[in-house]
Amino acid sequence: MNQKHSGDIAVITGAASGIGYSVAHHFATRGARVIGVDLSDRVVELMPALPGDSHLGIARDLTDPDAAAEIISQTVGSVGTPTILVNSAGVALLDSAIDVPPNRWRTTIDVNLSATFYMAQAAGRAMLAARYGRIINLASQAAVIGLDQHAAYAASKAAIIGLTRVLSKEWAPSGVTVNAVSPTVVETPLGKAAWAGEKGERAKAEIPVGRFAQPEEIASLIGYLASEDAAMITGTNVLVDGGRTSV
Numbered sequence: 486m487n488q489k490h491s492g493d494i495a496v497i498t499g500a501a502s503g504i505g506y507s508v509a510h511h512f513a514t515r516g517a518r519v520i521g522v523d524l525s526d527r528v529v530e531l532m533p534a535l536p537g538d539s540h541l542g543i544a545r546d547l548t549d550p551d552a553a554a555e556i557i558s559q560t561v562g563s564v565g566t567p568t569i570l571v572n573s574a575g576v577a578l579l580d581s582a583i584d585v586p587p588n589r590w591r592t593t594i595d596v597n598l599s600a601t602f603y604m605a606q607a608a609g610r611a612m613l614a615a616r617y618g619r620i621i622n623l624a625s626q627a628a629v630i631g632l633d634q635h636a637a638y639a640a641s642k643a644a645i646i647g648l649t650r651v652l653s654k655e656w657a658p659s660g661v662t663v664n665a666v667s668p669t670v671v672e673t674p675l676g677k678a679a680w681a682g683e684k685g686e687r688a689k690a691e692i693p694v695g696r697f698a699q700p701e702e703i704a705s706l707i708g709y710l711a712s713e714d715a716a717m718i719t720g721t722n723v724l725v726d727g728g729r730t731s732v
């Protein structure tokens with residue numbers, strides 16, 4: 486086992502699926518202890534089955550404003566102060582702007598933006614006290630280019646970039662870095678549902694590299710941003726988009 490993250494305690498949201506699961510696997514195989522959180526009960530069995538020991542799965546709805554503080558308190562009590570937080574829980578509810586119903590707008594903002602803030606705030610309190618931490622928030626290419634049917638999603642993800650900048654500025658003096666990662670379409674359940682069929686083929690043709698991303702490619706960047714080596718990288722939004730947003 487590569488021990489690059491040995492000694493790290495990594496809290497990962499959305500850990501039952503897609504990018505979150507891939508990130509959990511990445512850290513587990515490199516020696517970190519993983520606390521995976523997800524709305525889906527599957528996380529409770531998936532996390533202990535990761536390589537290595539003492540991983541924990543917590544099933545919670547992160548839109549509950551009390552959830553974050555309870556998860557961090559449980560982490561500190563059972564494993565120790567988290568050194569890494571990855572906010573990957575998210576939804577993609579796509580509608581033409583003219584048709585977005587209030588409940589789908591609210592769910593998108595609650596899950597993608599508010600839950601990310603609650604988790605960053607709760608983990609940030611523990612990390613600031615320890616004077617070390619790495620926080621990585623999943624944004625999206627949809628935060629930086631206009632995509633049809635992405636009004637709610639784009640608003641939630643662009644806000645993540647603004648939030649990331651503010652947290653990075655306030656927390657950098659205490660050794661806590663905060664960055665955003667913005668993938669193009671990633672082949673996960675969320676990505677495949679949003680970009681199926683002909684629409685997906687057209688989207689792929691607009692990516693200079695000529696394909697969608699794999700979850701492991703996002704996890705590997707997050708692994709670097711979460712390492713001690715990345716101490717000088719904070720407040721940034723790193724695009725993993727095969728060139729999509731530069732054309």
Ligand SMILES: NC(=O)c1ccc[n+]([C@@H]2O[C@H](COP(=O)([O-])OP(=O)(O)OC[C@H]3O[C@@H](n4cnc5c(N)ncnc54)[C@H](O)[C@@H]3O)[C@@H](O)[C@H]2O)c1
Nearest residue numbers: 499502503504523524546547574575625670671673675676
């Ligand atoms: N897949 C893509 O194409 C893509 C592209 C850019 C950004 N992203 C972002 O990456 C992140 C991960 O996406 P993914 O493709 O792995 O999606 P996914 O659907 O595979 O996984 C998301 C996970 O979040 C969990 N979740 C949803 N609501 C929750 C809640 N209220 N509380 C706790 N957990 C909740 C789901 O149960 C699921 O396990 C998301 O923030 C997404 O917006 C994805």
